[in-house]
Structure formats: structure tokens, C-alpha cells
Amino acid sequence: MLINQFLLLGAVLFSIGVYGVLARRNGVLVLMSIELILNAVNINLIAFGAHHGTVAGQVFALFVIAVAAAEVGVGLAIVLLLYRNRQSIDLDEVSSMRG
Amino acid sequence: MIFAAELDVAQNVFFGLIAAMTIVGALRVVTTTNVVHAALWLVLVLAGVGANFLLLGAEFVGVTQVLVYIGAIIVLFLFGTMLTRAPIGSDDTVTSRQWWVGLVVALPLLAITGYVLIDQWGDDELINEGPQRTAEVSDSIFSTYLIPFEAIGLLLTAALVGAIVLARKE
Numbered sequence: 001m002l003i004n005q006f007l008l009l010g011a012v013l014f015s016i017g018v019y020g021v022l023a024r025r026n027g028v029l030v031l032m033s034i035e036l037i038l039n040a041v042n043i044n045l046i047a048f049g050a051h052h053g054t055v056a057g058q059v060f061a062l063f064v065i066a067v068a069a070a071e072v073g074v075g076l077a078i079v080l081l082l083y084r085n086r087q088s089i090d091l092d093e094v095s096s097m098r099g
Numbered sequence: 100m101i102f103a104a105e106l107d108v109a110q111n112v113f114f115g116l117i118a119a120m121t122i123v124g125a126l127r128v129v130t131t132t133n134v135v136h137a138a139l140w141l142v143l144v145l146a147g148v149g150a151n152f153l154l155l156g157a158e159f160v161g162v163t164q165v166l167v168y169i170g171a172i173i174v175l176f177l178f179g180t181m182l183t184r185a186p187i188g189s190d191d192t193v194t195s196r197q198w199w200v201g202l203v204v205a206l207p208l209l210a211i212t213g214y215v216l217i218d219q220w221g222d223d224e225l226i227n228e229g230p231q232r233t234a235e236v237s238d239s240i241f242s243t244y245l246i247p248f249e250a251i252g253l254l255l256t257a258a259l260v261g262a263i264v265l266a267r268k269e
Binding site: 005014019068092 | 107110111114118121122125126128129134137138141144145148151152154155156157159160163164167168171172175176178179180182183192193194195197198200201202204205206208209212213216217220221222223224225226231235236239240244247248251254255258259261262263265266
């Protein structure tokens, strides 16, 4: 197998995730797009770890998975709080800190 | 040609299938107008990424991907959807009116990263194929990476406490 097939799959997933973060305005869907980005990074970490024959890539992928779990927990709590305060999770309406 | 390896035809065929499934799923995650459908398409993407981990010989991370992502994070997303009473049916307001801005950023990003990757790695074979032992991973976590591991534990605890504090009713 070529290393590039995994790296390019990661690049495609990353770009789709970036598109989702920018184009979505529902809070939950933005968090899902961030998950796409983190998964793309994990593919790259594991591919380079396998390429160099070390387990460092796997260890860091596990760290990324743990951080992603924490991020989703806090992110969804924030979205929930947003819904409780404004009865909407439309991110375009969250503009009270606009200068 | 990028799938040009001679020896491992089966792996390349399965990689092609899994990659197609993953990309279609990811596109549906960012384009569907139904929040619950987006969560279910995300399951497909996460399973495809887990299968890629298995192809790369990282069994433990693949299993963790299924347990943590598909088992726990998707359920959290579905809870978030239900608790915020997002419209369960299809809903056009989930995508921004300026969605093309995302395309303007994402397509050049894909072009640049793709060009750089092909320029740098070309047709390089993946060396050191084959599974890496889980025992080595755990040895590494508990020796070389012990301090980052403890930091991650602290971060998870802080995040869980923070999530409870945020979501609790006064």
C-alpha cells in the first residue's frame, strides 16, 4: 500500500470538515464537523506511525480521541446552555459580543 | 496511479471501498438537512476511519475508535439533538446562507494539501506494514508518555466536571 492513499483520504476528510464548520449554523452540526477534522488528523498520525515503525502515532491518536471526547462533552454542554438561554442553537443569532 | 501496488490487491480493493464509503458519508454529514441523519452518516464515517486504522495495523486504536466514537460520542450527539429540540425532520435553517464561503476555503485547502502530499510522497510505499503489538503501545503510554497520559486524565476529569457544572440547572 502507498502511504499517500491514507494521507489523501485524511486531506479530503479534513477539507470536508472545514467546509462543514464554515457552512453550518446549527451548533450540534458544527461539533460533528469538528469530529471529521479530528478523525482526519488521526488517520495521518497512524499512517506516519506505521510508516516509521513506531507506536508514537498510535499513542498520540489515543490522546486525540480522549481530547475529542472531552471536547464533545463540554461543547454539547455549551450548546445546551445556549438553547436554555435563547431557545435556539442557531449560531448566526449568537452575536451579542459583536463589536 | 495511486493504487498501483502489485502485491496486496485485496488491501487496495478494500481500501478503495472503505475510502469511497467514508467520503460519501462525510459529504452527507455536511450537506444533509436532517440533524439525526447527519449523526447516523457520521457513524459510517467513523466506522470507515476505524477500518483504515485496522488496515494500517493499529488494532487497539481501531477498537478504541469503535468503543469511544461510535459507542459514546454518537450517543452524546443524539442526546444533544433531542435535548435542544432540534427539528427532527428535515430543516433548511441548519446550513448558513453564506455556505459558499465554506467552499471558497475548503476547495483551495484540499488543492494545496493534495498537491503538497503528492509532491512530497509521490508513490512511496508504506514501509513497516503489519500489525504493531498492543503491548508495545501500552508500554509506551506508561513509560515514555506517562506525563502526557496523566495530563489527559486530569483534562478529562476537568472537562467532565465542567460539563456537569455548565449543564446543571441552577
